[in-house]
Amino acid sequence: MVDKLNDDIGEEKRLRLWEMMLKLRLVEKKAYDLFLQNLIKGTSHLALGQEAIAGAFGVALKQGDYTFCTYRGHAHTLARGSSIEGVLGELMGRQCGLMKGKGGSMHLTDVDKGVMGSYAIIGAHLTIANGTALASKYNKTNEVSVCFFGDGTTNIGAFHEALNMAKIWNLPIVFVCENNLYMEYTPIHEVTAVEHPAADRAGAYNLDKIIVDGNDADEMLRTAEKAISKAREGKGPSLIEAKTYRHSGHSRADPGKYRPDEEVKDWMENKDPIKNYRAKLLDFNINEKIISEIEEKIKDQVEKATEISMASPIPEIKEIYTDVWANGGSEWHN
Amino acid sequence: MAQLTYRASVSLAIAQSMRKDQKVFFIGEDVGAAGGVFKATVGLLEEFGKERVMDAPISEQAILGAAMGAAMTGLRPIAEIMFSDFLAVCWDIVANQIAKTRYMSDGQINIPLVIRTANGGGSKFGAQHSQSLENWSMMIPGLKVVAPSCPSDVLGLMDSAVKDPDPVIFYEHKSLYAFKEEIEQTDISIPIGEANMLHEGKDITIIGLALMAQRAKEAALILKDKHDINAKVIDLRSLVPLDLQTIKKSVIETGHVLTVEENPRLCGWGAEISSLISEHCFKNLKGPVTRVTTPHVPLPSADILEDNTIPSVELIVNEVIKKLKGE
Numbered sequence A: 001m002v003d004k005l006n007d008d009i010g011e012e013k014r015l016r017l018w019e020m021m022l023k024l025r026l027v028e029k030k031a032y033d034l035f036l037q038n039l040i041k042g043t044s045h046l047a048l049g050q051e052a053i054a055g056a057f058g059v060a061l062k063q064g065d066y067t068f069c070t071y072r073g074h075a076h077t078l079a080r081g082s083s084i085e086g087v088l089g090e091l092m093g094r095q096c097g098l099m100k101g102k103g104g105s106m107h108l109t110d111v112d113k114g115v116m117g118s119y120a121i122i123g124a125h126l127t128i129a130n131g132t133a134l135a136s137k138y139n140k141t142n143e144v145s146v147c148f149f150g151d152g153t154t155n156i157g158a159f160h161e162a163l164n165m166a167k168i169w170n171l172p173i174v175f176v177c178e179n180n181l182y183m184e185y186t187p188i189h190e191v192t193a194v195e196h197p198a199a200d201r202a203g204a205y206n207l208d209k210i211i212v213d214g215n216d217a218d219e220m221l222r223t224a225e226k227a228i229s230k231a232r233e234g235k236g237p238s239l240i241e242a243k244t245y246r247h248s249g250h251s252r253a254d255p256g257k258y259r260p261d262e263e264v265k266d267w268m269e270n271k272d273p274i275k276n277y278r279a280k281l282l283d284f285n286i287n288e289k290i291i292s293e294i295e296e297k298i299k300d301q302v303e304k305a306t307e308i309s310m311a312s313p314i315p316e317i318k319e320i321y322t323d324v325w326a327n328g329g330s331e332w333h334n
Numbered sequence B: 001m002a003q004l005t006y007r008a009s010v011s012l013a014i015a016q017s018m019r020k021d022q023k024v025f026f027i028g029e030d031v032g033a034a035g036g037v038f039k040a041t042v043g044l045l046e047e048f049g050k051e052r053v054m055d056a057p058i059s060e061q062a063i064l065g066a067a068m069g070a071a072m073t074g075l076r077p078i079a080e081i082m083f084s085d086f087l088a089v090c091w092d093i094v095a096n097q098i099a100k101t102r103y104m105s106d107g108q109i110n111i112p113l114v115i116r117t118a119n120g121g122g123s124k125f126g127a128q129h130s131q132s133l134e135n136w137s138m139m140i141p142g143l144k145v146v147a148p149s150c151p152s153d154v155l156g157l158m159d160s161a162v163k164d165p166d167p168v169i170f171y172e173h174k175s176l177y178a179f180k181e182e183i184e185q186t187d188i189s190i191p192i193g194e195a196n197m198l199h200e201g202k203d204i205t206i207i208g209l210a211l212m213a214q215r216a217k218e219a220a221l222i223l224k225d226k227h228d229i230n231a232k233v234i235d236l237r238s239l240v241p242l243d244l245q246t247i248k249k250s251v252i253e254t255g256h257v258l259t260v261e262e263n264p265r266l267c268g269w270g271a272e273i274s275s276l277i278s279e280h281c282f283k284n285l286k287g288p289v290t291r292v293t294t295p296h297v298p299l300p301s302a303d304i305l306e307d308n309t310i311p312s313v314e315l316i317v318n319e320v321i322k323k324l325k326g327e
């Protein structure tokens, strides 16, 4: 019998990846429950179904590396080790939130963990992520910057400006396109000149064409590690297109009716990254007890964090006037 | 003591900041090997090399995004946008990203960068290369807005802008690049938010910025020589932060105020200042605060058309006479 488990990834890392993905899944589910209870206001974009991508990078990155994500960024933030109550508290507008309610769901930021912000204007953060990568090069340090975005983002100018700049300056950065087949409500193929929205553009910037099954956690991890090493070794940027699917609508307000039932069913039943990874771990002869213990542990963590968030006070009104400027205030005249 | 042009003071100011702090680097289009389209950055590449003086592609979003990201890690970039009009193609990075990230992150992130840009009319370049856009950035919470009117202010304000922990937009006036001044000391610092009194007088306060401050000063000299009117001329130097105290003190002394703005009329900065004055000094006013601005039109190109669009010295003189003597 081949020793499937002790391959390049191994048991320890697989269990970390399992725990990570499960945490992202269960927190997003909790976020959904909290909306239904009207405890989360505003909008929110869940990454349910896309956990293998953020999860793999969370496992592959080192402390000190920089990540940039979009409004669909709860998972990417948690994947860097931010606390669950920091994320849920921010969604609920509580003092325990990562930004004490000043940013909200679409702007999660946790600099201590390398989460350099979540950005809600399509495309901008690709250019900004180049800046942290440029800083690493300028300072001759070896952090890697990673920037996550959607398929729809490949059609805005900033995407193209950022790729060109990253290449000409050989920046230590990994661009990760999460192709979930839809830009908001429109199928991406209806509005894009090429079949693979990111990968088919890679050649224009002298980058390799990389397409990966973003729901296969092991493959995602291998792809992430390879691109991160390349950047860390000073060999320049990568652009990865990871195929995936979101289980829920685009945002809180969207029931996702524009997607064919068959398509949704197929991705939910046959291509769910979590369900498939669990089966894989069993197939690799990992004891089911270990898998379930992790499940219990994460469920417990999410419940505790929810309690902490619900008990956390709402922000003080005076916070409106803080932190516009580095002096902590908001005055604009003497 | 040396005579320095506004243009030369820009490259000297950048060089001085870069010599003092290794964290400062400079990025823009045609800024290094070519020395800038206005030749305001000549010599920087030769002194600091390609690692600190970066010639960028025509990618204004990518330039400001890279500057922002680098600033988030504690570096202190100076980024050039060739003409201020081009801010329109990267306004997302300026207004949504650079300006708001500190606030949205609850103060986790500082963005200590300087965006310097060639602003204003006088060159007959037409409506897309001549605008005076300080008021665009003044409307966005989180941006500091500086516009020097002379070489010494370029030196002193650039020093402060680079050291400032917040993002600063540094509007250089194209028509001032050739302006000369005798300068004793070049390594100087002028705090951002302190207006400068360009001319003393008791009869009226004229408030200007950049080229308009210099024109207001010329007008004040004529008013004094030929019309026996003594005008105070305040060069604001920055719109954010604004030196309201100096404005108030002056209005209390003179009771008459004229703002001189190069921007088109609607929502020009003078409107905000006028409103502040009526809030803070209503009882000291002897008449309405009035504004001289470019009319609400895109800037035309032909000599005679542009010259009659941007407020001139003559127009300022006439407006003051009309105000004070009712003529």
Ligand SMILES: Cc1ncc(C[n+]2csc(CCOP(=O)(O)OP(=O)(O)O)c2C)c(N)n1
Pocket: A072, A120, A121, A122, A149, A150, A151, A152, A153, A154, A180, A182, A183, A184, A250
């Ligand atoms: C510049 C800009 N245009 C439009 C929007 C509105 N918008 C928000 S998300 C979205 C779809 C983005 O699709 P994609 O990049 O595929 O990311 P996904 O939501 O699928 O993760 C759109 C159009 C925006 N936020 N910014």
Ligand SMILES: [Mg+2]
Pocket: A150, A151, A152, A178, A179, A180, A181, A182, A183, A184
């Ligand atoms: Mg999408």
